[in-house]
Amino acid sequence: MSELSSLLALMIFPGGLALLAAGLLYEWADRKLVAQLQNRLGPRWFQPLADTFKLLAKEEIVPQGVHKGLFWGLPVVAVAAALTAALYVPLAGLNPAAAFRGDLIVALYMLSLLTLCLGLAGANTYNRFSVIGATRTLTQLFSYEAPFMLSLLGPALVAGTWQISSINQYAAGNTWMILTQPVGFVVALVGLMGKLELPPFDAPEAETEIVSGALTEYSGRGLALFHLGKDIELVIGLTLVSAFYLGGLTNPLAFLLKTLALLLILAVLQSLFARLRIDQTVGLWWRVGALLALVQLLLVIVLKGTGVL
Amino acid sequence: MEEQVQAKNKFVVPIGPQHPALKEPGHFEFTVDGEIVVGATVRLGYAHRGIEKGCEDRNWAQGMYLVERVCGICSHIHAMTFALGAEKLANVTAPPRAQAIRLLVGELERIHSHMLWLGVQAHEGGFDTLFMYTWRDRETVMDLLEMLTGNRVNYSANVLGGVKCDVTDPIASEILKGMDFLEQRARYYLDIVSTDETFLGRTRDVGTMTKEQALRIGAIGPTGRASGLERDVRLNAPYAGYVDFPIKVVTEQGGDLLARTLVRVKELFESIRLIREVLDKLPPGEISVRMPRRVPEGAVVSRVEAPRGEVLYYMKSAGSDKPERIKIRTPSICNWATVMATAVGHKLADMPMLLAGIDPCFSCSDRSVKIVRRDDEQYMTWEALRQYGNGFYR
Amino acid sequence: MKIGVMINDLVRSLFSKPATEKYPFEKRPAPERLRGKLYWDPAKCTGCQLCVKDCPSEAIELIVLDKVNKRFVMRYHIDRCTYCGQCVENCRLECLGMSSEQWELASTKKEPFEVFYGKEEDIQELMDRLDHASATPQNRRD
Numbered sequence: 001m002s003e004l005s006s007l008l009a010l011m012i013f014p015g016g017l018a019l020l021a022a023g024l025l026y027e028w029a030d031r032k033l034v035a036q037l038q039n040r041l042g043p044r045w046f047q048p049l050a051d052t053f054k055l056l057a058k059e060e061i062v063p064q065g066v067h068k069g070l071f072w073g074l075p076v077v078a079v080a081a082a083l084t085a086a087l088y089v090p091l092a093g094l095n096p097a098a099a100f101r102g103d104l105i106v107a108l109y110m111l112s113l114l115t116l117c118l119g120l121a122g123a124n125t126y127n128r129f130s131v132i133g134a135t136r137t138l139t140q141l142f143s144y145e146a147p148f149m150l151s152l153l154g155p156a157l158v159a160g161t162w163q164i165s166s167i168n169q170y171a172a173g174n175t176w177m178i179l180t181q182p183v184g185f186v187v188a189l190v191g192l193m194g195k196l197e198l199p200p201f202d203a204p205e206a207e208t209e210i211v212s213g214a215l216t217e218y219s220g221r222g223l224a225l226f227h228l229g230k231d232i233e234l235v236i237g238l239t240l241v242s243a244f245y246l247g248g249l250t251n252p253l254a255f256l257l258k259t260l261a262l263l264l265i266l267a268v269l270q271s272l273f274a275r276l277r278i279d280q281t282v283g284l285w286w287r288v289g290a291l292l293a294l295v296q297l298l299l300v301i302v303l304k305g306t307g308v309l
Numbered sequence: 310m311e312e313q314v315q316a317k318n319k320f321v322v323p324i325g326p327q328h329p330a331l332k333e334p335g336h337f338e339f340t341v342d343g344e345i346v347v348g349a350t351v352r353l354g355y356a357h358r359g360i361e362k363g364c365e366d367r368n369w370a371q372g373m374y375l376v377e378r379v380c381g382i383c384s385h386i387h388a389m390t391f392a393l394g395a396e397k398l399a400n401v402t403a404p405p406r407a408q409a410i411r412l413l414v415g416e417l418e419r420i421h422s423h424m425l426w427l428g429v430q431a432h433e434g435g436f437d438t439l440f441m442y443t444w445r446d447r448e449t450v451m452d453l454l455e456m457l458t459g460n461r462v463n464y465s466a467n468v469l470g471g472v473k474c475d476v477t478d479p480i481a482s483e484i485l486k487g488m489d490f491l492e493q494r495a496r497y498y499l500d501i502v503s504t505d506e507t508f509l510g511r512t513r514d515v516g517t518m519t520k521e522q523a524l525r526i527g528a529i530g531p532t533g534r535a536s537g538l539e540r541d542v543r544l545n546a547p548y549a550g551y552v553d554f555p556i557k558v559v560t561e562q563g564g565d566l567l568a569r570t571l572v573r574v575k576e577l578f579e580s581i582r583l584i585r586e587v588l589d590k591l592p593p594g595e596i597s598v599r600m601p602r603r604v605p606e607g608a609v610v611s612r613v614e615a616p617r618g619e620v621l622y623y624m625k626s627a628g629s630d631k632p633e634r635i636k637i638r639t640p641s642i643c644n645w646a647t648v649m650a651t652a653v654g655h656k657l658a659d660m661p662m663l664l665a666g667i668d669p670c671f672s673c674s675d676r677s678v679k680i681v682r683r684d685d686e687q688y689m690t691w692e693a694l695r696q697y698g699n700g701f702y703r
Numbered sequence: 704m705k706i707g708v709m710i711n712d713l714v715r716s717l718f719s720k721p722a723t724e725k726y727p728f729e730k731r732p733a734p735e736r737l738r739g740k741l742y743w744d745p746a747k748c749t750g751c752q753l754c755v756k757d758c759p760s761e762a763i764e765l766i767v768l769d770k771v772n773k774r775f776v777m778r779y780h781i782d783r784c785t786y787c788g789q790c791v792e793n794c795r796l797e798c799l800g801m802s803s804e805q806w807e808l809a810s811t812k813k814e815p816f817e818v819f820y821g822k823e824e825d826i827q828e829l830m831d832r833l834d835h836a837s838a839t840p841q842n843r844r845d
Contacts, residue, residue, distance in 0.1 A: 038441040039716040041723040128322050132344075132657070199435055200507060208330040208433045208661040210322075272707045273507040275435020277658040278344065280510055367759065374759035374787045438709055445722045452734075459736040459801075465787040473792055474736065497712075505708040 009087070009097040019086050023231030024048040026263065030234070033267035048231070052224050060220035065126045074124070075218075075225035078117035082232040085110035089239045090168045092252045099165045104156055107164060108149055111195065111236065114229050115141045121226070122214025133213025136204040136278045140194060143285035144201075148191030150293035154184040155244040157300050164243070172248030183296045185245040187289055189262070192237040193269060194281070196230060200273035201281055238262050319347075322657060326355050330433060330661040333671035337664065341657050349652040349660075351645055357675040364635040369395050369604055370469055372632055376622075377463055379637060380673045382425060384463045385411075385418045386615040387637075392467045393548055394611030394624040395632075399469075399604045405553070405592035407471035412550030413587050414458060414466045415613075416580040417484075420491060421450045422616035423573045423580075426668045427498060430570065433661040434511045439501060446494045453487045456480060471597025481588045488581045495577040502570045512566035516651040516663045519564055526646045530618020531576065532667045534560045535568035542614035549613075554586055566666045573668075602630045615640055617668045639673035738786040739806035743777045743820040747796040750775050754790035754799060763790060768825055776821035776829045781808050 010016055027048045035042025062071055088096050088103040096103075115137060122134025155177050156162050159170035171177060178185045194201040205213035215226055242249060242258040249255045276284065319340045326334035334355035340348035360379055364372040373395070377388040389411050396403060403411075424447040431439035451461050458464035458474045466472050476484075502508060518528065523536035533540055541558045543551045559575045561568035606628040613620045618640025627633040644667040652663060689697065724731065733739070741763070748765075750773060755765050762784035768774040791799045810816065819826045 036721065037713045037716050038438050039445060039712075039719070039722045040441060041721045041725075128320065132322065132341075199437070202435060203658060206435060206658065208435070209658050211329055268710075268713055271438040271713060272709060273436070274431070274439075274505070274511050275658075276507065276510070277656055279656065368757065370757040370789055370793075371759040374785060374789065377787075438713070442709070442712060448722075456734040456736065459734070459738040459788065460786065463785070463787070465738075465789075468789070468792050473788060501708045504705045506706045 006097075016083065019083065019091065019232055019235065020228060022091075022235050023228060024052065026235050026238070026259075027231045029260065029263055030267060030270075033264060034271050037267060037271045048227075052228065055219075055224035055227070056221055058220040060222060061217075063125055063127070063217050066124050066217070070120065070124050071222065074117045074121045075222040075229070078114045078121075078229040079225045079232070081110045081113035081117070082229045082236065085236055086232060088164050089236055090165060090243055090249045090255075091235070091239055092249075092255050094252070096165050099163055102162045104152065104162045104164050104167070107236070107240070108152065111233055112141065112145060114233055115195065117229075118214050118226065121218070121222070122216075125217045127217050129210040129212070129216045130214050132210050133204050133216065136210075137197075137214050139278055140197070140201065140204055140281055143282040144191050144194035144289070147187050147285055147289035147293040148195060150290070150297050151184040151187035151191060152240065152244060154181050154293075154296055154300050157297070157304060164240070168243045168248045168250075170248075171244060171246075172250050176245065176247040178245045181245070181296055181300065183292050185241070187293045187296070188241050188245065189265065190269075190289065192241060193266060194285070195237060196234055198266065199270045200276045202275055203278045203281060206275055235259075238266075324660065324664070330664065331671070332429075333669075335669070335671045335674070337660075339652065339657060339660055344656045344658065346652050346655055346657055346660065349649050351649055353645070353671065353674045355675065356672040358672070361635050361637060364632055366631070368602070368630045369600075369632060372635065373467065373469065374465065376635070376637065377465065379639065380615075380670050381462055382422045382670065383418060383615040383617065383620070383673075385414050385466055386613055386620055388465070388467045389415060389549065390611045390613040390620050390622045391624070391635075392469055393613065394609050394622050395469050395604060396600065397609045397611065398607050398624065398626050399601055401470055401598060401600050403471045403549075404595045404598060405550075406475075406594045407596045409550040409553070409587050409591055410472045410474065410476060410596065411467065412554060413476065413484075413584060414454070414464060414472075415549070416584050416587075417450055417454050417457070418464075419580045419616045420577055421447055421454065422668075423577055424450070426573060426616075426665075427502070427570070430566075430662060430665050431508070433665045434508065436508055439498075439508070443498065446491065449487050449490055453484050456483060468597055468600075470600035471595070473597075475596050476588070476591060481591075485585065485588060488584055492578065492581050495574060495581070499571075499574045502567075502574060509567065511659070511662060512570055515566045515655060515659050516648075516666060517563070517565040518647055518651050520562075522650065523564070523647070526650055527643050528647045529643045530615070530640045530668075531569060531572045532618065532644045532647055534558065535572045536564040537562045540619075542612050542619050546612055548611075550587065553592075554583055554590075556583060566662060569666050603628060604630070604632075617641060617670060617673075618643060639670065641667070641670045641673045644669070645674065733803050733806060735803055737801075737803040737806060738788050739802040739804065740781065740808060741779055741784060741790070742800055742802060743779070744798045744800075745775060745777075745821045745825070746798075748775055748798045749773065749796065751795075753793040753795075757789050757793050759787060759789065760785050766829060768828060774822070774825050776819055776825050779818045779820060780816060781818060782813075782816035 012018060028043060028045055032042040062068060085107045087098045088107045090096055119134045119138040119141065122130040122137060155171065156167055158177065159167040161167060197204050205215065215223060218226065238259040239249065242262050246258045249258065322339045322341055324337040324339065325331050326336050336352040338350045339346045360375060363375055367375060373388050373391045376391045377384045379387045424443050428440040428443035431443065454464055455461045457476065457480055458466045466474055518536045520537040523533050523538050528536060528538065529540060537560055539558050539560055541556065543556045544558050557579060559572050559579055561572050604626040606626055608623065608625040611622040611624060620640060621638040623636035624632060625634040648663055648667060652660065655663065750765060750767060750770060752765055755763055760783045762780045764778040766776045766778055768776060786801070788801060791801055819829070
C-alpha cells in the first residue's frame with residue numbers, strides 16, 4: 001500500500017504530472033502578467049502546453065561534435081533533479097511527499113543541479129553562443145547561489161531546523177518572517193530571479209547577444225525538457241520563498257494566493273529593469289546581495305544566541 | 310577559419326547575417342577574450358537590390374517611388390531628396406506651402422524614427438518594457454502620418470513639383486493633439502533614459518567617441534551630434550521649408566551611448582516644436598506646380614538631413630525623361646566606422662547596443678558592392694566583365 | 704540615481720486594457736485619405752495613357768479597343784500596385800481614385816489580383832479577344 005502511495009506521489013501528485021501542469025500554468029501566469037504590465041495581450045492559457053507539445057513532436061537535431069550521451073541525458077537529469085526537489089517542498093500547502101532532517105540542503109542542491117546541467121549542455125557543443133551562454137550561466141550560478149542559500153538559511157536558523165516541512169510549520173505559527181527578516185526576503189526573491197534567469201538577470205540567455213545562450217543548439221525534446229525543468233523550478237522557488245517568508249503554506253488556498261502574489265512581484269521586477277551585464281550581475285551579488293544576506297544571518301545568529309528569538 | 314582561430318587562440322563571435330539582435334542582414338565578427346572584445350570587423354552587402362541601376366531604367370516620377378523604398382523608415386526623406394534634386398535640375402521650385410508640408414512630413418517621420426530607435430535600443434539592452442511603451446506611443450505618430458498622407462510607411466507625400474497631400478484644419482488640429490501627447494511621453498522617456506540606473510549602467514561610458522575621433526571618422530547625424538559635432542543639413546544648408554523655419558541643433562558632449570540616446574530624445578522636442586510652428590504659420594497657396602517630363606541636361610547634388618544623418622544624392626540628367634545616373638549615399642554607411650572604432654575594449658554584452666546605437670539601416674548601406682581582389686583594376690571593359698561573370702557563375 | 708522609473712506606467716497598465724487591437728475581430732475605420740484599391744471611371748477617360756506611363760510598378764494597363772469612340776478597358780494588377788497614387792495625381796480628368804474602404808486585398812489565389820474596369824460590353828469584347836489570342840499560338844506579352 002505504501003509503495004502504491006509513494007508511486008502516486010511520484011507520478012501524479014504532488015510530483016510528476018500535477019507539478020508539470022502547475023509549472024506550465026505558472027509560466028503562463030508569469031508571461032501574462034508581464035504582458036499586462038507592458039500593456040499588451042500576452043499568450044492564451046494553453047500556450048506553454050502547446051509549446052511543449054510542439055517541441056516534443058519535433059525532430060531533435062544533434063549537432064556534430066557533441067557527446068551524444070550528454071546531449072540526450074542532461075535534459076533528463078535536469079528535469080529529474082527539479083522533480084526530486086519538489087518532493088521536499090510543501091506544494092499546494094500540503095505536507096511534502098518526503099521529509100528528513102536537512103532536506104532543505106538537498107532541495108537547494110537539486111535546484112542547482114538543473115542550472116549545472118544547463119551549463120554543461122552549453123559547454124557540450126561547439127556553438128560559440130552556447131559556450132558563452134554556458135560560461136555566463138555558471139558564472140551567474142556562482143554569484144547568486146551563496147546569497148540565495150544564506151537568505152533561506154535565516155528562517156531555518158530561526159526555526160531551529162533544516163527540514164523544510166518543520167520550517168513551514170514554524171512559519172505558519174509565528175510572525176511572518178518577511179517582517180522579521182525583510183532583507184532576507186528581498187535577497188531570496190532576487191536570488192530566485194537570478195536562479196530562473198529572469199530579466200534583468202537574463203544575461204546567460206540574452207537573445208540580442210548570444211541568441212539563446214546555452215540552449216542554442218537544442219531544438220526538440222531536450223529544449224522542451226529544459227523548459228519544463230525551469231517551470232518546475234519556478235513553482236518550487238515560489239513555494240519555498242512563500243513558505244519561509246510569507247507565513248507558511250498550510251492549505252491550497254493560501255498556497256495559491258501567496259505564490260501568485262509573489263509571482264506578481266516577480267513580474268513587476270522583471271519588467272522594471274534593463275538587462276544587467278554579467279559583470280554587473282556578479283558585482284551586484286557579491287558586493288550587495290551576499291553582504292546583506294550575511295549581515296542578516298549574523299544578526300539572526302546573535303539574536304538567537306542571546307535568546308531574544 | 311577554424312584553424313586560424315585556434316592558432317591565434319582567439320574566440321570569434323559572429324553576429325549576423327542572421328541574428329536576433331539584428332533585424333536586417335549584416336555580418337559582424339567580434340574577437341573576444343573572455344567577455345572583452347579585442348577586435349571587430351564588419352561585412353555588409355546582404356541587402357543589395359540594385360536601386361541605383363534601377364533608377365536609370367525608369368522615368369523621373371517612377372524613380373522617385375523606387376528610391377522611396379531604399380529605406381523603410383526614412384521613406385519620405387529619400388523621396389524628398391530625389392524630388393528636390395530633380396526640381397533643381399528642371400529649374401522648378403515647389404510652392405512654399407508644398408515645402409512646408411515636406412518639412413512637416415519629414416519631422417513627423419523623424420519622431421517616428423527616433424521613437425522606433427529608442428525602442429530598439431531598449432530591446433537590445435534587455436529593457437523590453439520601455440521597448441513596448443515607445444512602440445505603443447509611436448503608433449500615434451504613425452496614425453497621424455496615415456491620416457495626413459494616406460499610408461503608414463511609404464507615405465508617397467511627394468510628387469515632382471510639390472506634394473500630394475494638403476493640410477486641412479481638422480488634420481492640423483489632430484496633429485497638434487497628437488503632439489501634445491507625444492511631448493508629454495517624450496518628457497517621460499527623457500526622464501527614464503537619463504535617470505534609470507539599470508539603463509544608465511548599459512549606456513553610460515559605452516562606446517565613447519571624442520569630437521576629434523568623430524571628425525576623423527566622419528560621423529554624421531545624431532551619432533556625430535552626440536560627440537559635440539554641430540552638423541545638421543537642416544541648419545547648414547537649409548532645404549525645403551527649413552529656410553523659413555530654422556531649427557536649433559541638439560548636441561551633447563558625452564559621445565557615449567547615453568549622449569546618443571539623449572540627442573535623439575531631445576530632437577523629439579525640437580521636431581514637435583517645429584511641427585507646431587509650421588502648422589501655425591502654414592503658407593497659403595498651391596501645393597504643386599507642373600514639372601516637365603524631360604529634365605534638362607545637368608548634374609546636381611541634393612542633400613537632406615534624415616533621422617540618421619545626412620542623405621546625399623548625386624543626380625545626373627542627359628536631357629531625357631530618365632535619369633542618367635543616380636548615386637545615393639545614406640547616413641548609415643558613414644557611421645559604421647564609428648562602431649568598429651569604439652567596439653574594442655568593451656564587453657560582448659555591449660555590442661548589440663553599440664551596433665544599434667548609430668541607428669543602423671542595413672538596406673540603406675547596401676547601395677553597391679565592390680569586391681576588391683589583388684589584381685583588380687578600377688575599370689572593367691564590357692568583355693572583361695562578361696568573362697568575369699561567366700567565370701564567377703560557372 | 705533612481706531605479707524602477709517606469710513603475711507608474713506598469714501600475715497603470717496593470718489596471719487598464721491592453722493597447723493591442725484584436726485585428727480581424729475589431730477594426731478601426733481607415734482614415735479618409737487612405738490609399739487602397741484603385742478604381743477607374745471610364746466615362747471621362749480620353750486614353751492619354753499618362754497614368755500608365757508614370758506607374759512605378761506597371762500595375763495598370765489601359766487597353767484600347769477603339770481609340771475614336773473612346774472605348775478603353777483598364778486592366779489593374781492589384782498584386783503589383785504599390786498604392787503610391789501617382790496615377791491619380793497624373794489624371795487631369797479625375798477618372799482615377801483610390802478607395803479608403805477596400806484595403807484588405809490579400810488573397811491566397813492569383814485570380815482576384817487581376818481586375819478589369821470598364822463598360823460591361825467592352826470588357827466582354829476584350830475577354831473574347833483574349834480567349835481568341837490564347838487559342839492561337841503566338842507570343843503574348845505579359
